[in-house]
Amino acid sequence: MNPYLLRCLELAHRAPPSVGVNPRVGALLVESERILAEGWHERPGGPHAEIAAIEAVPPSLRERIPAATLYVSLEPCCHAGKRTPPCTGRILAEGIGRVVVGCCDPNPQVAGRGIETLRQAGVAVELAPDPRPFEAVIRPFARSIRRRRPYVILKWAETADGKIGRSSGERLLISGSEALRYVHQLRSRSQAIMVGKNTVRRDNPLLNVRYAPGQPPVRILFDIDLDLDPTLAVFRPDAPVIVINHRRNESQGHLHYFVPHNKTAYIRLDILLGELYERCGIGTLLVEGGRYLLQQFLNQDVFDEVHVLRGPQTAPEADVTAPRLPDELYLDYIAPLGADLLFIYYPSNPNR
Numbered sequence: 059m060n061p062y063l064l065r066c067l068e069l070a071h072r073a074p075p076s077v078g079v080n081p082r083v084g085a086l087l088v089e090s091e092r093i094l095a096e097g098w099h100e101r102p103g104g105p106h107a108e109i110a111a112i113e114a115v116p117p118s119l120r121e122r123i124p125a126a127t128l129y130v131s132l133e134p135c136c137h138a139g140k141r142t143p144p145c146t147g148r149i150l151a152e153g154i155g156r157v158v159v160g161c162c163d164p165n166p167q168v169a170g171r172g173i174e175t176l177r178q179a180g181v182a183v184e185l186a187p188d189p190r191p192f193e194a195v196i197r198p199f200a201r202s203i204r205r206r207r208p209y210v211i212l213k214w215a216e217t218a219d220g221k222i223g224r225s226s227g228e229r230l231l232i233s234g235s236e237a238l239r240y241v242h243q244l245r246s247r248s249q250a251i252m253v254g255k256n257t258v259r260r261d262n263p264l265l266n267v268r269y270a271p272g273q274p275p276v277r278i279l280f281d282i283d284l285d286l287d288p289t290l291a292v293f294r295p296d297a298p299v300i301v302i303n304h305r306r307n308e309s310q311g312h313l314h315y316f317v318p319h320n321k322t323a324y325i326r327l328d329i330l331l332g333e334l335y336e337r338c339g340i341g342t343l344l345v346e347g348g349r350y351l352l353q354q355f356l357n358q359d360v361f362d363e364v365h366v367l368r369g370p371q372t373a374p375e376a377d378v379t380a381p382r383l384p385d386e387l388y389l390d391y392i393a394p395l396g397a398d399l400l401f402i403y404y405p406s407n408p409n410r
């Protein structure tokens with residue numbers, strides 16, 4: 059791959075999970091084999107990657123901008139009426155003559171029109187020979203903008219005989235340290251994490267990031283009648299907490315009480331997630347349990363990936379069976395994590 063395009067991918071990965079409903083994008087300006095400046099898209103409402111790169115050019119090098127090539131991992135946007143002005147306008151205003159693009163923007167409001175706009179204005183636009191690595195970086199964005207709901211990863215750990223817990227409520231440690239690290243990496247890459255009410259009450263989980271670097275995700279809880287004990291660990295102020303309920307619709311510090319507008323949201327996960335996407339800007343969601351909630355996501359076909367960590371042993375008195383996987387899944391990846399095995403499944407038809 060062209061090293062400048064590869065660098066765009068690296069820069070795109072600097073975007074934190076709070077980039078939310080927006081894509082991860084990286085860009086750089088190169089003139090005579092010299093990198094004038096780099097940029098990436100950091101947060102919704104913040105400058106797009108191209109703009110960040112243009113603005114990072116030191117004053118002494120600004121006069122070189124028109125002679126430079128702009129490398130960008132995603133097609134520059136051309137649509138107005140959103141949080142930031144269209145990047146195509148700024149590219150033209152700067153007089154940049156050549157742009158190399160990783161892949162097209164799947165946003166229906168762009169979808170090739172950004173490239174078209176630049177070409178019509180006389181800019182030489184080239185596309186990366188293989189768009190797949192660029193499409194892979196924006197996969198959550200591509201899926202969520204089309205369905206207008208967050209990209210959903212379901213995750214659980216199960217014993218060698220497929221049990222995830224004890225009905226007595228007594229805690230069960232299934233995974234070894236490498237698998238735990240993996241889970242915390244997954245959390246640190248997710249904008250939000252969701253668990254069912256019984257899991258909160260019984261396990262009193264922290265739902266933070268301890269065994270990996272990174273920020274704790276937004277916690278999303280179900281507390282319909284607002285009767286959960288406020289001293290539970292999930293309510294700690296280390297991360298924003300969205301409390302789905304049917305009484306209060308207001309924010310109090312880090313606590314965001316959320317009443318869905320559409321009453322069917324209490325039983326239809328696609329509608330609930332649609333509201334979390336539109337109203338709270340939640341773009342990626344990790345669902346960690348318990349069994350009932352995970353099974354609802356599977357049954358209602360509201361997920362994009364399933365990560366199962368299978369331990370090497372059975373556990374005494376473990377009697378809660380793992381969620382039942384639908385037939386239309388394909389197993390994409392298996393890898394050992396210490397003594398555990400990680401299985402990653404995808405829906406067979408991701409365009410469903």
Ligand code: AOF
Pocket residue numbers: 080081082083084098099102103104105106107108132133134135140141142143145163165168203
């Ligand atoms: C780009 N470069 O770095 C990004 C783009 O709400 P806004 O103003 O931030 O616009 C978000 C839309 O812009 C998003 O849906 C996608 O189509 C595009 N994102 N485009 O040229 C970037 N992040």
Ligand code: ZN
Pocket residue numbers: 106134135136143144145146
């Ligand atoms: Zn843009």
